[in-house]
Amino acid sequence: MTIHAGMTAPIAPVASEATDAPAHVRIVEVSKRLGDFAAVRNISLNIKRGEILTLLGPSGCGKSTTLRLLAGFYQPTEGEIFLGDTCITMLPPNQRQMTMVFQEYALFPHLRISENVGYGLKRRRLPKAQAEARIAEMLELVGLATSGEKYPHQLSGGQQQRVALARALAVDPEVLLLDEPLSNLDARLRVRLREEIVRLQKVLGKTMVFVTHDQEEALSISDRIAVMKEGRIEQLGTPDEIYFKPRSRYVAEFVGTANFLPVDVLDAGTIRLGSMNLSFAAGHAPGAATLMARPHALKLTEGGSPAAIPELRGEIERKAFHGSTTRLWAKTSFGDVIVDDPNSRGWPIGAQIGIEIDTNQLHVLGADD
Amino acid sequence: MATQVIRGSANPRAKNGAVRIERSVTLLYLIVLALLVMFVVYPTLTVLRYPGLEDYADMLGRVRWQRAALNTVVITVLSTLSSTLVGFAFAFAATRRDIPGAKIFGLLSVLPLFAPPFMIAFAYILMFGRQGLISRHVLGLDLDIFGWHGLWLAQTIAFFPLASMILKGVLEGIHPSAEQAALTLGATEGAALRTVTLPLVMPGLTGSMLVTAITILADFGNAVVIAGNYPVLATEAWFMMEGLADLKGAAVVVGLLLVPAVTLFLVSRSLLGRRSYSTVTGRGSTMDQIKTPALLKWSVMAICSIVSGFVVLLYAGIVYAGLANTWGTDWSITLRHWREALTYSDALWSSILIGLFAGALTAILGQIAAFLKSRHLPFRPLLDFLSVLPGALPGVFIGVGFVLAFNNPPVELAGTIWIVVLALGFWHLPLAYQATSSALDQIHRSIEDAARDLGASELRLVSDIYAPLLARSLMASFLQSFVRSVSNISVVVFLVAPGNVMVTFVILQMIGGTDWSGAAALTTFLLIITFLCIGLASLLAGRASMQSRGFQP
Secondary structure (H helix, E strand, C coil): CCCCHHHHCCCCCCCCCCCCCCEEEEEEEEEEEECCEEEEEEEEEEEECCCEEEEECCCCCCHHHHHHHHHCCCCCCEEEEEECCEECCCCCHHHCCEEEEECCECCCCCCCHHHHHHHHHHHCCCCHHHHHHHHHHHHHHCCCCCCCCCCHHHCCHHHHHHHHHHHHHHCCCCEEEEECCCCCCCHHHHHHHHHHHHHHHHHHCCEEEEEECCHHHHHHHCCEEEEEECCEEEEEECHHHHHHCCCCHHHHHHCCCCEEEEEEEEECCEEEECCEEEECCCCCCCEEEEEEECHHHEEEEECCCCCCCHHHCEEEEEEEECCCCEEEEEEECCEEEEEEECCCCCCCCCCEEEEEECHHHCEEECCCC | CHHHHHHHHHCCECCCCCECCCHHHHHHHHHHHHHHHHHHHHHHHHHHHCCCHHHHHHHHHCHHHHHHHHHHHHHHHHHHHHHHHHHHHHHHHHHCCCCCCHHHHHHHHHHHHHCCCCHHHHHHHHHHCCCCHHHHHHCCCCCCCCCHHHHHHHHHHHHHHHHHHHHHHHHHCCCHHHHHHHHHCCCCHHHHHHHHHHHHHHHHHHHHHHHHHHHHHCCCHHHHHHCCCCCCHHHHHHHHHHHHCCHHHHHHHHHHHHHHHHHHHHHHHHHHHCCCCCCCCCCCCHHHCCCCCHHHHHHHHHHHHHHHHHHHHHHHHHHHHHHEEECCCEEEECCHHHHHHHCCHHHHHHHHHHHHHHHHHHHHHHHHHHHHHCCCCCCHHHHHHHHHHHHHCCHHHHHHHHHHHHCCCCCCCCCCHHHHHHHHHHHCHHHHHHHHHHHHHHCCHHHHHHHHHCCCCHHHHHHHHHHHHHHHHHHHHHHHHHHHHHCCCCCHHHHCCHHHCCHHHHHHHHHHCCCHHHHHHHHHHHHHHHHHHHHHHHHHHHHHHHHHHHHCC
């Protein structure tokens, strides 16, 4: 469990309520219909000043629509949006002080890099000398100080997206909106650029709303994540909460691989898994419930180990080497169970194994899910 | 070892990495090149060589010619600008979500594309001339529409669809997120269109203007009907030959016309060939488009509505003129003119026959040339150039060229339908060549590699892979060339002889002899043939796309 030691520490109660700081952006009971399709259904969300809030979900969940409502490309069918104390629901995009970074970069191909970055400054009629200084500062910030004279097509995809970032930040917006900005980049570049976005956010302290369907991306960059499903917010919380304490099976599965096992909640401090009682505060009323265990919360032992849960004894069916861990699929009387073995010790396929559970990493979902 | 031998036989690349060309392909290549030299290069050179230097000097000195040359420049510039403006309005209306009527404007904007080249001018006279239904009998005006202004209007209506088609492609290629980005950075909708959309359209706009200009420069049909006392080069060549039997004069005029035509052509090719701003990462949804500023929106809609109304009137005028008892005096409906028109069945028959042969020639040769261009053959740029060159040649140039080149031995074709078939077939070659080339580009290289890997020879690829995949573009090229050949006038007037009189020539004579009812009835027939072909084409296209949809995941 060494690899996940950091994660197994008891989760500090992170304030996910917006009561401690005044919200920077407030979405109040907003719905949006696109034709016959209810894209966003009665969403309320407070975005705090200086946080990175990620809207996460599969395509069609309403995350991009929500971002477009914030940007002002759509007007809500119902509800209001506030920036600070100002109602901006009906304000056109060009008066919102929110700039956007697009998935397809959307650089102006006919303008030089410096002109691209300076576009918003020009629209704000900033004096030339000031604008030039600002452009230089922004290009410096994204590490493209020498590329100002080039045209977008002369840059790589990653560089183009940096320019798009610089362009959006140049006008010093209240809020930066990012619509799947990394989806068009290759895997390695995606990781580099997302670290850069976090760094920029720390330097500038900008409020950012980030849209993505990539759970790893969301977990790594966000202060808070709103997992969306069918136009609603399914769960809002810190990456920790979302990952370890998902509210539903949908959230649990969307942010990572999970095992779901039937349990009985016996009392406030005990649950029963198969024929074994575990001391664990489920936080649910007694009765049938579902236990969620991430693959790294389970540990493989010899089949006869006394700590192993009898119903989870079984046989290794399949395995896949992941580098730092090996993922194993074991057939048990509770069905297939997925275990990440950190030692890559090489359990052979067909081995008879038992499974122990790290109760620090357990989470019990409501009976209904 | 055995497997290596087998693999070697199917591998197009020899040991040293150079591409091996199969003998059958080489042979085909030589045949195609020979044909292009014979029927494109040879007539072109013949025209240019036919007059002596003193003929050129003599002609250039004549006042009437100088006037014709100047007129040509003036009308080309005027009509190009107005066609582009109207074409842009239609393209804009078609690609903006918040401008209503996209469907109906789209339909009406392609109608003039299918009109025989002289029809717009003729219909304009029917509706707005001295005896015009609208001008005289509805409004009570006495208009003289012959001359530069009549030609200007006719050409604008006739050629804006061309500009509109090109510009629509350009506008569709611009991703809406560029406009959105401008908006979030603080630009108003108007500013976004001005500072982002317009510069992005600019290269396409220039290209479309050049292409339109080439067509207008060479326009014979409208000029011959409505230009009246306003000589332009395209018609002057014919008057020289018809009236004065002055072949040298005609050759000088079309040679003169060739200079700007080829220049525009080369410039437009290098412009459109260069990197364009569009097609960044596929098309965005029109839902993402920014709002169109009200003033622009209403101006565009006004232009589209007025021009659409005009197009409808002109089409209605032709059909009604073929059915009215006597245009100008007796407006009752009769089928008399249709029956009389049917007595020209010989001309109708030769038109259809010539159209079929020319269409087949264009489609097949275009397909082969496009296939050869995609091979690793030496002198490929030459093949490419010769296959698109006819697109730069004005119809009157082709007409004079074929008269001069194939009137005498060794190749004597004058008076047969074959001279017309060859002239039209080769003139329309670029249509099929370019359509097939772009269709070929869509076929991923890996499909061919897979077939080769399984042992197909290069020619086998044609029959097994390309022919089935390109069937649709073959059919489309054939129908397009057929329609254009049947309704051609600029080439035909030079090649007409008792053995190959075509309907368009008969119509032109009827208009000249003010037998408007007869001309309108025959034009209606032409329109019926045309629209039957289009119906057939879209039926085929619909079925083909259904099939290809089945292949998609």
